[in-house]
Amino acid sequence: MPELPEVETVARGLQKAVAGRRILSVRLGKTDFIDDPSALEQRLPGRQIERVERYGKFMLLRLSARKNGVADSENGDTQAASLLVHLGMTGMLALCPAAQPCAKHTHVWFQLDDGRELRYTDPRRFGRMAYLAGARLAEELTQFGADPLLVSEEEFLSRIRSRHAHVKALLLDQSVLRGVGNIYADESLWRARIHPARRGADLSKKQTQLLRRVLQDVLRKAILARGSSISDFLDAEGEPGEYQRRHRAYGREGKSCYRCGTPIRRVIVAGRSSHFCPKCQRAPRLRLTGKRGRNG
DNA sequence: CTCGATCCCTGGACGC
DNA sequence: TGCGTCCAGGGATCGA
Numbered sequence: 001m002p003e004l005p006e007v008e009t010v011a012r013g014l015q016k017a018v019a020g021r022r023i024l025s026v027r028l029g030k031t032d033f034i035d036d037p038s039a040l041e042q043r044l045p046g047r048q049i050e051r052v053e054r055y056g057k058f059m060l061l062r063l064s065a066r067k068n069g070v071a072d073s074e075n076g077d078t079q080a081a082s083l084l085v086h087l088g089m090t091g092m093l094a095l096c097p098a099a100q101p102c103a104k105h106t107h108v109w110f111q112l113d114d115g116r117e118l119r120y121t122d123p124r125r126f127g128r129m130a131y132l133a134g135a136r137l138a139e140e141l142t143q144f145g146a147d148p149l150l151v152s153e154e155e156f157l158s159r160i161r162s163r164h165a166h167v168k169a170l171l172l173d174q175s176v177l178r179g180v181g182n183i184y185a186d187e188s189l190w191r192a193r194i195h196p197a198r199r200g201a202d203l204s205k206k207q208t209q210l211l212r213r214v215l216q217d218v219l220r221k222a223i224l225a226r227g228s229s230i231s232d233f234l235d236a237e238g239e240p241g242e243y244q245r246r247h248r249a250y251g252r253e254g255k256s257c258y259r260c261g262t263p264i265r266r267v268i269v270a271g272r273s274s275h276f277c278p279k280c281q282r283a284p285r286l287r288l289t290g291k292r293g294r295n296g
Numbered sequence: 297c298t299c300g301a302t303c304c305c306t307g308g309a310c311g312c
Numbered sequence: 313t314g315c316g317t318c319c320a321g322g323g324a325t326c327g328a
Contacts, residue, residue, distance in 0.1 A: 001320085001321070001322085003322095057322080084323085086323090088321090088322065088323085089320075089322065100323095123326055124320095124321090126321075126322060126323080127322095130324095172322085174322085174323080180322095181321085181322070182321065182322085269319090272321065272322095272323085273319095273320080
């Protein structure tokens with residue numbers, strides 16, 4: 001499941017492999033995950049992929065202005081434009097020779113000027129693809145929160161401690177931090193010894209500072225390991241990541257906590273499976289609700 | 297505004 | 313063997 005480290009890994013691989021290549025044509029299969037399919041077919045051919053960047057869980061293929069064909073300023077042909085790609089749960093963007101047989105669930109083919117094809121494959125189609133230019137691109141990007149690797153301590157503290165939502169929900173909220181998903185949320189909470197159902201506003205300053213440090217450390221180490229391959233994540237070269245071997249909480253329900261040996265538990269928080277050590281990560285005190293709770 | 301619930305989608309695991 | 317059921321989860325949407 002591609003989160004920040006996995007998307008970073010794919011983006012770096014594509015930057016090496018396709019930066020400078022020109023898109024000759026686009027072929028589409030199923031298009032229900034594409035914002036405006038005809039924009040891809042009409043606006044991409046003739047453009048060069050100048051570079052590939054990560055933005056949260058998105059990949060941004062930065063495109064040159066159009067060199068051939070009639071420029072159309074209203075559609076961004078003469079200004080900075082990008083193809084946004086979100087891999088969702090099962091998306092994969094990889095380069096292959098044009099003659100190579102297509103994998104199942106391939107939905108987009110980009111023919112490049114060196115005879116290769118960039119193909120998008122996504123069985124569940126939870127991904128997203130959009131061609132955006134100019135102000136619409138800028139507008140799209142501003143709705144996301146801080147990059148967790150770049151966020152200052154001051155900003156992180158204010159983004160977490162001003163909120164009453166569960167800290168797990170805040171970590172997953174892309175308008176708070178862009179790029180964190182379920183795996184790295186659970187991994188960082190385990191390392192910071194914070195229960196996923198704690199409220200952002202109830203965390204101490206020190207706990208929140210620690211959370212930022214371990215989150216950044218986990219993400220950096222996961223990038224070095226080329227991401228986590230749980231079920232089917234493969235990078236742009238078709239290689240799995242290695243970070244799943246270092247998971248301490250995610251996917252370890254019933255197994256011993258690496259710190260204290262207590263079995264790891266799994267509960268649903270913010271609608272997502274949340275793995276934690278019930279001894280190291282103490283549950284928050286029950287809130288008064290007007291009804292008398294069992295704990296009085 | 298804030299937050300939780302629901303739904304989308306398919307493959308894989310599991311039970312009978 | 314084969315069928316049915318459940319589950320995984322990022323994010324859009326809706327309602328409280």
